[in-house]
Amino acid sequence: MRRVLLCGWVLALSCGCAAGGGDEGRAPGAPTGVTARAGSATSVHVMWNAVPADPPVGAYEVYRGATKVGEVPGSAHMLDVVRLAPSTAHVFTVRARDGDGRLGPPSREVRATTPAAGPADTSAPTRPDTVTGRAAGSRAVQLSWSASSDDREVVSYDVYQGGTRIHSVGGGQTATVVTGLRPGTRYSFTVRARDAADNLSSAGAAVRVTTPPGGDAGRDTAPGDLRVTTHRAPDGAYYLDLSWMAPRVDGVVTEYGIQLDGAAATSLAWGGTPPHGRATYSFYAGREKGATHRVRLRARLPDGSWGAYSAERTVTTGADG
Structure with missing residues (x-):
């Protein structure tokens, strides 16, 4: 596996080599996101x-x-x-x-x-109401709730699985996708609002969701609106130009795997801060005009697992000029 930094992406080129023991005894990598x-x-x-x-x-x-x-x-x-x-x-x-x-x-x-310390505040936000949840595949759950109110400001919402806090999102966010769950398992989630003085609301009503069995990562974890075109470089080579929207999961997506014609082609790790909104990437596709390729990609989720693949797109080199 060869890794090259290109325009903010760290590109890992799949070489088809068998995994060896070269990584044995090596320390973990740096956390991303x-x-x-x-x-x-x-x-x-x-x-x-x-x-x-x-x-x-x-x-x-x-x-x-x-x-x-x-x-x-x-x-x-x-x-x-x-x-x-x-x-x-x-x-x-x-x-x-x-x-x-x-x-x-x-x-x-x-x-x-950290903001300035304000006047004493002992009033907790109202609890989040209308908490709903649904399975987003066998390893993820989509949660949403209505906004809480506070005499000053709600700064975050804490998501609990049973009695354990597992996520926190900003005060302007009223939905999230929880990943890293087990297939065929019943879960109970609650949400609490927090203000700037660390006052916590009471928990909203518990929502219970059972993930389906199997290995389906869930379409909510797939990159969205994948678009693929081609262009010809001055040297005559053709490139595939991809753009997509990151899946809306809890945390930051910094790595993607691209599949070309049914086989792993490249792994892309963001070398800096990932873009907000649409991401783009181009890679070499050969010199043959009229070659047809099938392309799709998936994201490595914040919990370390791979999400679902995007919709597959078909593109032909030279078709875009």
Whole structure:
């Protein structure tokens, strides 16, 4: 596997080689999709994507500057950093540690500024109502709820699975897709609203969803509106030009796998901050005019699993001029 950085993408070219033992004993890679958002005047919520590793990641360490401020098990991908100074800019990184104790490199830095401490606020937001949920494939659930109100501002919504908080989304968001679930399993979710003073609402009514059996990742996890055209370079080679919308899942999608004519062609890892909205990518398709290709792609979800494939598109080199 050869990796090349091109215009913000890290391109991994599939060579068809058998996997060897060269990665044995290697530390996990750097976490991607790291985000940080102030949850109150004294706290910041940090989230990141799961790091695929062998042996599996045993824990994640969160740093503020050079200081380690928290650690969570490898099954968790979020941490509330508390007891911070108000009106202060903070810089965070995350590192993965495998089960053998090897510590991987730090993620890219993310920044969050805590707001100023306001007057004493002891009033919690109203609870989220009309919470609904549906299975989005065998490993994902789509949740939505009505907005809460607060005497100042709702800054986030916390999603609980049973009694465990598993996600947090911004106060302007009233829907999310929870991934990393098990097929054929019954789940119970609740949602609570949080204000800038860390006051939590009571939980909305529990919504129970059973994921179907099987390995269907669910169309909600697939990239949307895939478009494929071709162009001819000055040297006579043809390229396939792809554009698509990232799946609307909880977290940041930083990696995609492209399938060409039914076989894996390339794996694309975003080298910086992924674009908001439509993403684009072009790759070499040969020199033959009139060659017809079938193209589709899928995203690596924040929980480390692969989502569903997009709709397949067919394109012919030279058809676009």
